[in-house]
Amino acid sequence: MVTQFVLRKQKQNKAGECPVYLMVYFDGARLACSTGEKCRPADWNEDRQQFRKSYPLAEEANNLLKLMAGNVLKWWRGVRASGEVPTVAGLKASLQPAVVAMPPAPLLVVEEVMQFREVMRRRGLMWNTLRHYLVTANWLRNFEQWAGRKLTVSGYDLATHDLVLAYLRHDRELSPNSLYTVGKDLRRLFGYLRDERGICISVEPRKLRVACQDTDKVYLSAQEMERVRVAVLPTTLAPVRDVFLFCCYTGLRYSDVLQLHGGNVETLADGSGRVLRLTQTKTRTKVSVYLTAAASAVLEKYTCPERTGPGARLLPVYQNQVMNRYLKRITRLAGVSSGVEVVEVRAGQVLKTMREKHELVTMHTARHTFATQSLLRGMPVEVLQKILGHASIKTTLVYAKIVEDFQHQTMRRIWDAQGVTDSSGALDNQICAVEPSAA
Template identity: 60%
Template sequence: MTIQFQHRTENINEEGSAVVYLVAHFNQKRLRMSTGEKCLPAQWDDRRQQFRRSYPGYQEANELLAALAARLTEAHRRQRAEGGTPTPASLKAALAPAAAPIVREHNLVMLMSDFREVLRGRGYMRDTLRHYLVVGNWLRDFEQHRRRPLLAESYSLVEHDALLHYLTLTRELAPNSVYTLVKNLKALFNYLQQERGYELALKVASLKATSVDVEKVYLTAGELEQLRTAVLPSTLVPVRDVFLFCCYTGLRYSDVRQLHQGNVAGWDGGQVLRLTQSKTRRPVSIYLTEPARLIIDKYAGERAMLLPVYQNQVMNRYLKRICRLAGVTASVEVAEVRAGRLVKQQRSKFELVTMHTARHTFATQSLLRGMPVEILQKVLGHANIKTTLIYAKIVEDFQHLTMRRIWEGEETKDTSASLDSQVCAVEPSAA
């Protein structure tokens, strides 16, 4: 019997990969079957009939091919020793592995699901639990892609690199999505090791991924004024008003949709919002400036909730139309990392606006008006000031004004002066 492995490049899939086949010749018969492995042409060594080092997990994959050849040789020998005549069908049947039961206590996908329920019982919020659900789905998809289960105790750096390769190149996930998976996977492994006594095949700290800063979309003072004064169809006006209210207060969609009259309180002749944030469960107190109060008064008494808030998807869809009608059409460059390549696109800003853009707008406009970062942190409800400092990085006006003053020797006008300076005020501390 002679056994060969062939990379059939005539059947390349959308990712550019082709399947590796086992071809065996014996007694003037031929057996041809898929090994279940596939790779790019550059990752296969035709002369040596094995995977090159450029293939993620090449050692494990080559060991699988060697084991498959050994099992085929043994099946051929055993069938002849028992007096039978080996055929392609009988050998293929002998190679088919018995369906081994997946032990729930070891399968990584099932363990991630169990861990998510543990976190639910410990009071983790729904948005956080949703991230663990998505990670579990990615692990399941990788299992199906590799055609073998992921086991906690045998999970190695080789398998981890293969997972990252699949997510980055096959699924083309963004770097921050891969970072989220690794972060949540490390949380699971730490839980298994420290609280459930699992013995792992790797050091959890060796699992690394890097997050990248994503360009945040926000409206300038001029664009915010265009939006406020735009003449819109009556069906779009409530959406515009809710968005502006978030621009004036920094509220997330999850918080503005739950506002009721009980969140409004009097303060020093004015009004403030006092609420507990849905995402972080942190209490915040926000001074209601005149533009924000006018929006509340406009919808007073119409419903139990403070403002007419639709479903998030509906709000986001309407906002794009609203911003286009209001003339928020400046071209911006969107840079994304896909499959290890930086892809740049020119987009109109209105296409990128969502409800969360209001929070970015409030933060950047507050900084431009001179609000201290420490105060902005309290208004936004950030537990760590490093999160707030991200907004300080994207306020380009500071650097442009400084460069103009230094290079052109001009006293420059504050670019935020076109908008009422009270829009982004906050409740002062009590004396």
């Protein structure tokens, strides 16, 4: 067998370049195929069958031709040993570099968290629920930078999980509930990868549990609510105060009062009052809340032609961060300054600090206030559950645990034989009333 490299000058292109062909002669037969290389005639040495030094990267190009000639020789020997008939297709195949099957790239945990978040979005999870997957992905990226390595799905075992939690707990000083969120997200992710995508994982998802810690809920007493109601405030703060009190009277979350419009207010058929009917943004649960005199007074204050359209907002609600910042100032001016012990777990240590209550007030404090004050006034837990839109009564019972006045009342009744009639300090205007049932 003889191999030659020939420049096909008759196939010159517009740039003046000609293709280089490989010619193979054996047993009086000839096979020809293109090498994929081309050059100008002046850059080709016909005698030596290679590129001249004037050709760019001539040494690399000539080495490629030598490699091709060696591959053709191996191919020819194999064909001759097997007794097969040489073909052009076989010749071309011998010139192609061997394709080495590369192992699939390992799945990265951070990337899978983001893809899982997208899957959950398509399945209808709400934005607030999906947001913490972004937070979890950021914490895991921080760990990767600290550890100097990527977290892979196949390599994520319990030892790695413990290392991640130790970094987040001690180096980043995350709270127990933040760690709980990370563990919950990873548990759901690995369960999805194993059960729905059939991916082999190195950890049992249910073992990625992190203990959740109950946090103290801040709420206002009836006296503190009254001080907020009558406080003399700058005109810029008065609307924020009114929205906050309206949530104290109705138990609405910020996300619901933000989107409250005229279509949510209905008058009862018997004319005995009005109710709010809405679908909660967070849980998509339909709730009905009776508008008491105090709540109606707030709405009436902002009733104007601009707010009477079907899509008009009923109350002047600002961004949540702005509302929270203003509320701290409002409650400070109103004298809500009782001491509150704040217990935190940081880096494995329990830290106790004393804070004034106004420093801890947020828009969600109104919902806590509504729940605790409703219980103090004797509202059944089952009714409160419906008004708050809780799927489980266990969630509502959390408020019963934090109302210390219940404990005080019971002890006074048992030990001092005293009936309790006004310990809650209820306002004249009832905070909440249950919607009357139809006759």
